[in-house]
Amino acid sequence: HLERQRGGLGFVGGPGETQIEADRRAIDDQLVNLRRQLAKVVKTRSLHRAARAKIPFPIVALVGYTNAGKSTLFNRLTGAEVMAKDMLFATLDPTMRRVEMPDGPEIILSDTVGFISDLPTELVAAFRATLEEVLAADVILHVRDISHEDSQNQANDVAAILSTLGVDENRAQIEVWNKLDQLPDDIAEARRQRAAREEGIHAISALTGEGIDALLDDVALKLEGVRHVEEFTLSFAQGKERAWLFQQDVVTNEEQGEEGFALTVRWTDKQKAQFKAL
Ligand SMILES: Nc1nc2c(ncn2[C@@H]2O[C@H](COP(=O)(O)OP(=O)(O)OP(=O)(O)O)[C@@H](O)[C@H]2O)c(=O)[nH]1
Ligand SMILES: [Mg+2]
Incomplete structure (x- = not known):
């Protein structure tokens, strides 16, 4: 509408400028709002963290690029109804639930905020604070959308963010190749075989449930040392x-x-x- 107004009026200024100003104001309002929400999230997070220091259960955190399927997997494992949506940052506030592992210990499962590349600088600090959850985790499940064309770059970005958060190679980590169901049969099969060969990788579909039992067995194994x-x-x-x-x-x-x-x-x-x- 900016173009239309400017062109139609035939001169710069007046109503056209007002429209631009109005747009700017709307964007500013949105940013202020987002910042306020994040500040709130960060505050409740640190309260939760303090309370959690006393929890006697190991913590397993789902991390990964936005839209990778973390909340979908979380819901499947907990029977909870965390919002899973095809949108950026569907999960803003990390969520935790107690889960009893089959033949294993009880754990706290944590669904976290999705990562994204090129986050606006002013939001980086706030997002990082919400992700401090991850530092409390005994086992980290890095959930990847393996059907995404940019999957490898996304994984690299996530690895880089984890390392700036202070997560090192001593932390038990499992890579979860999600959305297997979304791949053509031959590629899905190749992924399955590669995951089966490599330690610490599991190919799954959070949607169909494929591969989840084996994933949980591996988590239980990792927890034995925790x-x-x-x-x-x-x-x-x-x-x-x-x-x-x-x-x-x-x-x-x-x-x-x-x-x-x-x-x-x-x-x-x-x-x-x-x-x-x-
Ligand atoms: N086909 C298919 N779709 C999936 C699978 N897992 C998740 N999805 C879909 O992918 C979209 C994103 O899923 P979410 O669980 O919200 O992703 P997320 O990682 O929590 O995203 P953020 O909260 O933004 O970080 C949703 O539309 C899900 O239904 C899967 O295994 N197969
Ligand atoms: Mg989510």
């Missing part, structure tokens, strides 16, 4: 149990009270199971 924090009290009569905990080197704090020893331990699920069997 330690988490728990607090409990041992009575004075439980000397054997207490000695075992110290022998395993899992006690991070101990306070003697009237009923016994209040302990903070940091251990794996395997160690916890062994302890319970004592």
Whole structure:
């Protein structure tokens, strides 16, 4: 409409300029709004993070480029109804749910904000703050839209952002090749075979459910090596149990009270199971 108004009036200024100004104002309003929303998200995030420091479950985070299918996978794994949409930033505020793994431990699954290339500089800091979730994760699932023509560049961008966030190669990571159903049969088969050959890659369809059981088995395997924090009290009569905990080197704090020893331990699920069997 800018062109039409300017042309039609035959001179610069007047109503044409007003229209441009109005457009600018609308864009400014949108930016202010987005900034305000992000500030709110960042604030609730840090509150949640503080609360989460006390959660005794390992955290598994879904990360990836926008539209890769994170929320769709999240919904499938949790039975939740997080908004999954074909739009940028469908997920603005990360979401967490408790999930019981089949034959495995309970975990907290976290759906995060989708990454995107060339984010406006003024939004980078805010987005980064919402992604600090990822730093608390014990296992990171990097979800990729493997049917997207730009899939490899997207994956590189995500890897770069993860590394600027401070996620290094010590973090357990699984690459999830999603949207297998959207590929022609022969290419889908080639992807399946390559994923099967390579450690740490799973080809799936969040839509049809293909490959999800195998993915979960792998997550459970990765979690076996993950330690988490728990607090409990041992009575004075439980000397054997207490000695075992110290022998395993899992006690991070101990306070003697009237009923016994209040302990903070940091251990794996395997160690916890062994302890319970004592
Ligand atoms: N065909 C197909 N479509 C999928 C699959 N997984 C997700 N989609 C679709 O891809 C679109 C984006 O899915 P979302 O789950 O919202 O993607 P997201 O990664 O959460 O996106 P952001 O929240 O923006 O980061 C939706 O239209 C989904 O229905 C899949 O396995 N196959
Ligand atoms: Mg999403």
